[in-house]
Amino acid sequence: QSALTQPASVSGSPGQSITISCTGTSSDVGRYKYVSWYQQHPGRAPKLMIYDVSDRPSGVSNRFSGSKSGNTASLTISGLQAEDEGDYYCSSYTNTGTLVVFGGGTKLTVL
């Protein structure tokens, strides 16, 4: 069981917007601004999409945005494109002894 809870799957049509939630506790997501989101395509290494809750690395499309409210962080992808299909993982710092925790991952399907 992962420390952070994500929906197993989400889907949307091209051009639509979707949001993936990442629910933690007051020991991780609720405590730190260090929430990150990663995209992973089959057989490939993960790619950083969002860090520090809402910052985008250079080169990442502004269609990707992040936010946080209380113990839940969210990743929103607007203007869905076929290339956005893949697995998405959130992560956060935690004060529970282990330093970093990941969510279980969400499979995004572009219909």
Added chain:
Amino acid sequence: QMQLVESGGGVVQPGRSLRLSCAASGFTFSSYGIHWVRQAPGKGLEWVAVISKDGNSQYYADSVKGHFTISRDNSKNTVDLQMSSLRVEDTAVYYCAKKNGPTGGMDVWGQGTTVTVSS
């Protein structure tokens, strides 16, 4: 460009040891912490360990604490993960990833190296 390359994976029997290595290039290695993250077949990402930029601090996941050790050599631009008393559940692709400065993000990832623990 910034790059990380893992090596050392393979097939090993339960209880044996294996040492993974992560070689860095294209950035000032001694300025960044390095993480190890693993992914079991068909499963999600699991954080394993991190070492600070100077090597003086290490943190581990509870699942590997006491049988994995992370170390680095800033003169060689490498980070190692010494894995001992390996268990079947340690079977995974192991990635090293560069810490994104002072934040919690991991902005550069290697291609991964596969470790299979099987009798």
